[in-house]
Amino acid sequence: MRASQLHLPTLREPPKDAETISHQFLVRGGYIRRVAAGIYSFLPLGVRSMEKVKRVVREEMDRAGAQEVFLPAIVPAELWIESGRWQKYGPELLRLKDRKQAEYCVGPTHEEVVVDLVRKDVRSYKQLPINLYQIQTKFRDEIRPRAGLMRGREFVMKDAYSFDATVEGAHKSYKGMYAAYNKIFTRLGLRFRPVEADTGNIGGSMSHEFQVLADSGEDAIVACSACDFAANVEKAPLQPSDWADTPDDLDLPHAVETPGAKSIEQVCKLLACKPEQMIKAVLYMADEAPAVAFVRGDREVNEIKVKKALGCQALFLAEADWFVKATGLPPGYLGPILPDDFEPSRVRLIADAEIAGMATAVCGANVKQQHLVDVSPSRDLAHLTFADLRMAVAGDACPTCGGALQAFRGIEVGHVFYLGQRYSKAMNATFLDEQGQEQVFEMGCYGIGVTRILSAAIEQNHDARGIRWPVALAPYEAVVLAMGQDAVITELAAQLAEELRQAGVDTVLDDRDERPGVKFNDADLIGYPLQIVVGKKAAEAVVELKVRHSGEKLELPAAGLAGQVAKAMVLGRAGQTLTADLLR
RNA sequence: CGGGGAGUAGCGCAGUCUGGUAGCGCAUCUGCUUUGGGAGCAGAAUGUCGCAGGUUCAAAUCCUGUCUCCCCGACCA
Structure with a gap:
């Protein structure tokens, strides 16, 4: 190809709406142009790179026994109503009506369509296992699209769906995809890591993300320096701490005046203590009811773990005014030791397991302008429910071998899920087994962000002059x-x-x-x-x-x-x- | 949705406070020179100043409304 004949409009200066490196280089290098928020046109170079990703993906998917199909981008609402997601999915789902006022959505993922396809044509265990994939343009009406192709609203994704007769078969399919993904990202020349992941609202019980390692990545991951364990910090379970003994000469908890000190930082300054000696209270609205999660002052709450610990559907940070109305407790001075006359059912309290390992602690007194000192969790906080609630950080002990965890940043470019019967059951997708009994399909789903890979590759491979x-x-x-x-x-x-x-x-x-x-x-x-x-x-x-x-x-x-x-x-x-x- | 910022030529920006002929750099077109890390000279073309109202003799500039985009947060197979 001659450059003189190529449509290759390079720009000397980055457009001002591009802040991320990969976004800037993709636009400056003549790969993409923005059409609307989170929606891009691909120029000839962009198409070529995208096609290269697709080719590798197709080759490895085919080699792994999957078969390519092409499902519609526009999906009738009835399928989504059947799976229950028409109600659940929220405004991220782009819904539209045709001239007859019939409702549709632009598919953000295709479980419904593929389940419908398979349940119509697959009737016998003899036809299983089967794994169908497609490379499709998806649309998710993201609240805030950003960073060019990294988080677009319209994007290209490879999505595969496996159907098996048994749980064991589904696990085998899952492992097959896991292996294929390792081959794909290796062939693409990316430095990546598969990590254990939360399953999010797609459901299922086993899940790995494939993370391209890059300092600018949105995801925080931890990996053990001694064994194979690696996980998204959202998922990484942490080992419980042993109860720390109460120091012999420790006074009973007593209140001290801390006027105006609402933050950990301010209290530490006032009382000359360190954040790791404090107990931080984070206020939540859990299914409309107030709840408080306690973690050590220097830690971050992991809301996914809190959600699980509380067993609630929806979890949001509570507005201070709402919380005061609901509980009467003073935000900023909240602590785990409630006043004797407080009706305990008015607020749920849960504490991170690490707090049990604190010898002494400082916490809110549940009285304005006051904190409690000389709190010994083993002596004073036994009434709390303890659970693993915090984000993993570098230096934490590996949950499988106890080695030290290291922290990385990553960009999620692939995700494999074991789904089980969540969709097949909801949509009554069944086959006949060897005994002639009707059985529900065991499913898995497997995604690769085709366009996101381009951004991720650049985030990982660039210098000041451009892409490598x-x-x-x-x-x-x-x-x-x-x-x-x-x-x-x-x-x-x-x-x-x-x-x-x-x-x-x-x-x-x-x-x-x-x-x-x-x-x-x-x-x-x-x-x-x-x-x-x-x-x-x-x-x-x-x-x-x-x-x-x-x-x-x-x-x-x-x-x-x-x-x-x-x-x-x-x-x-x-x-x-x-x-x-x-x-x- | 909360907080912050921005809409002026293809791209990056000045001009707005203090109303008075719409500008600069790059890119584009023509000609001559130049040719190992974004050339020089001469000339040319390019705009509903985001949109809609309003104030005014006069609006990019002041007022009201509205739309869009970006950043942080909440959200996210």
Whole structure:
């Protein structure tokens, strides 16, 4: 391909609505253009990179025994009503009506459609297992789309659904997908980690996220330094602490004046203590009823764990006014020791297990402007319900081996779920087993964020000048930069580009009548893994190579170069990072 | 939905306080020169100043309403 013929509008300056690195480079590099909030057009380069993701995904899905289908983007409401999600899903579901006023939605995920498809045609255990996947444009009317392709409203996703006769079969399907996902992300050249995950509102009981490791990632994950354990911090269970003994000479809890000190920080300053010696109260509205979660002063509450511990459906941070009306307790001075005359059923109290391990603690006194000191949890807080409520952090003990956890940031690009019968049961999807008995399908679902992968890859692979694509994701694997319009140069450059093309390397010939600086800068920005510069030594048939990822440069004769590059690209397409060594 | 910010040429921005011919850089087009890290000179084209009302002799600028976008938070297979 000739750059002079390519629609490749690069921008020198980032558009002001792009703050994230990947968003900026995707727009500046001429990959995407914004159409509306969270909705993008893909330009030729963007399409090429996206197609490369799809190809790898298809190959590995097919290899794993899944079959591609293509389901409708627009789904009739009746299917969603049947699964119960028409009510539950909320405003994120884009609903619309046709001319007859019949209701539809734009599918944000396709469990309903695929269950409907399978229940109609699959009647026997002999037809199982079956795994169907599609690559579709999805729409989720996100409250706040952001960061370009990272969290768009419209996005492309690969979603697969497995149907099995038994739980064991479903687990096998799940493992098959888990293995396929490892292959896919490895081939795409990404540094990633599968982690245990919360199942969210899609339901199910077993779930892993595939996280691309990047400092800018939205998700916090922890991984054990000693064993294989890795989990989203939302999910990571923590080991309970042993009860700490009450120090012998400790007074009974007594109140001290702490005027105006509502935050942990202010109390610490006033009483000269540390956040880890305090008990923090976080106020919630749990299914319309007040509840308080206590964690150590330096910890974050994990609301998913709180939700589970309380067994509630909806959990929101409580508005202070509402909470006061409901309980009469003073926000800012709330503590786990309630006044004797307080009716305990008016508020649910739960405490993080770690609090049990505190020797002494400072907490709110449930009286304005006062805190209690010399609180010994083992002596004074035995009435509380203790549970694992906090976010895991680096240094916590691994729940499986006790080793130290490390913290990472990640971008979720894949998610595998064991669903069980949640959808198949709701939608009465059954088959006949060997005994002729009607059985409900065991399901799993498996997603990959195709467009998000592009953003994630850039977040992980870039420098100040631009993108450093893994070979497998680059729109073109190599660019031949012709330095000037001299005939010796243009002819050698054209010849090299043709040889590379014939050797199977996706190549662009930058034949534009631009100054060298423009070509170098565009090449760095766009992120071709390999730049081949035809210039000063063209007369001797020697060219210069620059490996974008490592920045390595080397000079090589043009003769035989194409074959060598082709060999290196084969390794690159398998997920290996391109280096100068592979080219020599 | 809460808090903050912004809508002026394709992109990035100034001008708004203090009303008076709509500007700058980059990009684009033409010509000449230039050609190893975003060239120089000369010329050209490009705008419902987000939208709708209002005040005024006169509105990008003041007033009212409204829409959109961005950031933080809540939310999220």
